[in-house]
Amino acid sequence: MALEIQQFTSSDPDFWSRVDALATSDAAERPEVREAAESICRDVRTRGDAAVLEYTRRFDRREDVADIDALRLSPDAMRAAYESLDSAARSTLTQTHDRLVRFAEQQVATSWRITDELGCELGEQVTPLDRAGLYVPGGKASYPSSLLMNAVPARVAGVGELIMVAPTPDGAINPWVLAAAHLIGVDHAFCIGGAQAVAAMAYGTETIPAVDKIVGPGNAYVTAAKRYVFGTVGIDKLAGPSEILVICDGQTEVDWTVLDLFSQAEHDEDAQAVLVCPDADYLAAVRDRADQLASAQPREAIIRQSLAARGALVQVDDLSQAAAVANRLAPEHLELSVADPDALLSQIRHAGAVFMGRHTPEAFGDYCAGPNHVLPTGRGARFSSPLGVHDFQKRTSLIKAGPEAAAALAPLAGHFADVEGLTAHAQSARLRGGA
Structure with a gap:
């Protein structure tokens, strides 16, 4: 079937309203999702382990689980998973881990003091959180990379304890997730997910420790639950569907651009992939090639649905107007697939992460470049930043006045x-x- 994706140009009278319409909608705001998530959170707060066990049996099809202890993952299980990987897999995990650590170490804030003109000592004491909760998706997809991205900055910040939760539908769990948990040194891990896992970490149960902050992506119910418990605990951000916006000058290999768009579209049907380019012929070539390449993708149906529902090919007058479109949408991922990305970067104000040049696909950032892949979505890059060490550190103000001050x-x-x-x-x- 022919690829469906909307296309419009800057000459259209409704151009900017169509750009605005591309902004991500928040599935977690749907009343039925919000109400269900909040009801689960209240129940877990009241009944603790019993409620967590009940929802896990129901939603993850784990009727075989006798008690909450059966949902605990032991350090031995995590170690065994790491040791069971072949040498290439372990090398990929450790190299990625080390790159993330080196980047995160550049973000560490330190305590400081000054003495002002009155002799008053002022400053900030920087301390890590005591305990962080790591949510690792495990439904439609399982992402060990997300565990590393969330856990590494916490560890570098000096967080005392890491609590991991990961749903295991039908009892299945990705061994890479367990191996990554061993590598990073997760202290406690549980096979639970959904709103019930968020509530358990927020309020604590008889078995699951309460944390100070919950980080990690999840579905709409997880996001709605994080919104509900915020204030009792901190959260990283309210993650929506994944987004990519590619600005191209029309000179990049067409297949490269098509696959970069696919790299987000394949996440799920609500993901968004947008190409902005001043070259009409290039946009036409991308459309034609995308139709051909989609047929070879294992997740073809998801890609086609995503592009039809939320994708776009946008023709602009020039690269400056392309930058204006990017700033309007404040995308999670922004590729500057142009001859001089540094020059164009000076016009970019709002983006979660920027991938500069034709040889820098978004996939590098998802896995191994070094910067964190937990990024603001839904135009959140207008006011928030990628997850980092600073999210796991607190600043306490210090004031010391002597008699003269x-x-x-x-x-x-x-x-x-x-x-x-x-x-x-x-x-x-x-x-x-x-x-």
């Missing part, structure tokens, strides 16, 4: 307190100033 600060604090009608504040400040 107190004498100088007291009138300022006292005046503000008077204006705001907070008498005790004013008195407390003025006493330190000798008033």
Whole structure:
């Protein structure tokens, strides 16, 4: 069947409204999803292990599980999975792990202090979280790379304990996930997923420890649950369907561009792949070649559905207008497949990750380049950043005033307190100033 994908140009009178219409919708906001996830969270908070066990039996088809302890993954099981991999697989895991660590080490914040002109010491004490929860998908797909991406910055930050949850529908679990868990040193792991796993980590149960922050992607129910428990715990972000926007000058090999678009479209039917280019002939060539190459893809049906529902080929006047489109959409992944990506980068303000040049496919970032692949979606790059070490560190403000600094600060604090009608504040400040 012919490939379906919308196409429009900058000469269309509704051009910008069509660009805006490409923005990702949030499936987790659907009322039925939100209500179901919140109901599960409340039940887990009330009934603990019993509720987690009940939902796991139902949703993961694990009627064979006798009790919650049967859902625990032992360190021995994780070690055995790592040792069972062949040497090439272990090498891929360890090389990727090491590259992620080297990048993450550049992000570590450190405590600092200064002494100002009044002699007042000011600063920040940086400390890691005590415990982080790692959600690893395990339904339609299982991504050991996501475990590494979430766990490495936590470990580099110095987080005390890592708790991993991974659903195991019908009892199956990807051995690469277990091997990665061993490599990173996960402290506790459980075969649970969905909203019930998010709630268990947020509130704690008789068996599953409560964490300080929950990170990792999941389906709409997982995202809705993370939204619900936020405030009780921290979360990384509300992840939506994966996105790629490719800006091309029309000179990249057509097959390269087609497969880069497919690399996101194959995730699921809600993923988005958009090509922006000033060359009409190139856009036509990509459409024709995509139709041919899709037939050879194992996930052909998903790719075709994704492109038909949310994909687009967009013709613009020039690369500057292409950059304007990218900034409007603030995509999760942005490829600058052009002759001079550095020049175009200066016009980019909003993107989760930028892949610069024709030889830098988004797939490098997904796995092994070094930067984190946990990125803002749904235009979230306008105000948020990739997951990093900073997400697992806290900053505590420090203030130390001696007698001279107190004498100088007291009138300022006292005046503000008077204006705001907070008498005790004013008195407390003025006493330190000798008033």
